[in-house]
Amino acid sequence: MTSRQPARIDTRDWTKLEAAGLLTIGANCQIDPDVRFAPQDETGQIRPILIGDHTHIGAGTLIHGGTRIAASVRIEDHATLGKPEQGYAVGHTYTGTGAITTIAAGTTIRSGAILYAGTTIGTDTAIGHRTLIRSHTTLGAHCNIGHGLVIERACTFGNWVRCSPLSHITSAVIAEDRVFLGAGIRTINDKHLIWNDTTGQEPDLVPPHFKTGAKVGTGSTILGGVTIGAHALIGAGSVVTRTIPAHATAYGNPARVRPTTETGAQL
Known part of the structure; x- marks a missing residue:
């Protein structure tokens, strides 16, 4: 006996969605006719979509159920917002269940960006072209996220x-206020490289932590469990294998704390 799939909702008929209370569009919005709204997730759950006043949404954008967009947001062409997670990843299978996705006022989301369900984006934050942000990530206000990040x-x-562009930020990383991460940064949270172990062993994931005002130069790699202290500076191309204290300057492979009398590292 086969299970019945929930009936799908037409993602292009805005009038029916609005009449059913599944789509609310504020005043003075500019929304391309090719935008699609998908209030129903893969499990059949339905969540309304809210769009604030003076919001611009470009052609080819797909907005999933539970997405709440505040006023004066700009979303460029072919973005995807509120996408439910589906499939296997690190000991867990995602079923395509949606969640509330919040985009605060004044945010800009560039062409091709993908924000998964449960993401929260703060006021006046910018998300670069083709950047991917996975589920339940929270970005504060006035952040600047470059293009091509994961x-x-x-x-x-x-x-x-x-x-900066083309960096990979691994899961559960914390970056406190005014952290600066250069281009091509790589972060690691798994010291044992366990992904799908057939014995049932789960990975012990310990992500890096960037304290307030920390700065990391282009091309650096930060290993699992490492904390970069407040206002510390990591030079370009460094491999950071251990915690760096606050206000220190460190660089090299492996990165070592340098005396403050030495010439500073290049970002």
Whole structure:
């Protein structure tokens, strides 16, 4: 006996969605006719979509159920917002269940960006072209996230965080206020490289932690369990294998704390 799939809702008929209370569009919005709204997730659960006043949404964008967009947000072409997670990853199978996705006022989301369900984006934050942000990540206000980044699940960024292009931020990383991460940063949270162990062993994931005002130069790699102290500076191309104290300057492979009298590292 086969299970019946829930009936799908037409994602292009805005009038029916609005009449059913599944789509609310504020005043003075500019929304391309090719935008699609998908209030129903893969499990059949339905969540309304809310769009604030003066919001612009470009062609080809797909907005999933539970997405709440505040006023004066700009979303460029072919973005995807509120996408439910589906499939296997690190000991857990995701069933395509949606969640509330919140985008605060004044945010800009560039073309091709993908935000998964449960993401929260703060006021006046910018998300670069083709950047991927996974489920239940929180970005604070006034953040600047460059193009081509991957920010994995359950990361937490404070306010005024800057991430330059083409970096990989592993799951559950914490970056406190005013952290600056250069281009091509790599972060690691698994020291034993366990992904799908047939014996049932689960990975012990310990992500890096970037304290307030920490700065990491382009091309650096930060290993699992490492804390970069408040206002510390990591030079370009470094491999950081151990915790760096607050206000220190460190660089090299492996990175070592240098006396403050030496010439500073290049970002």
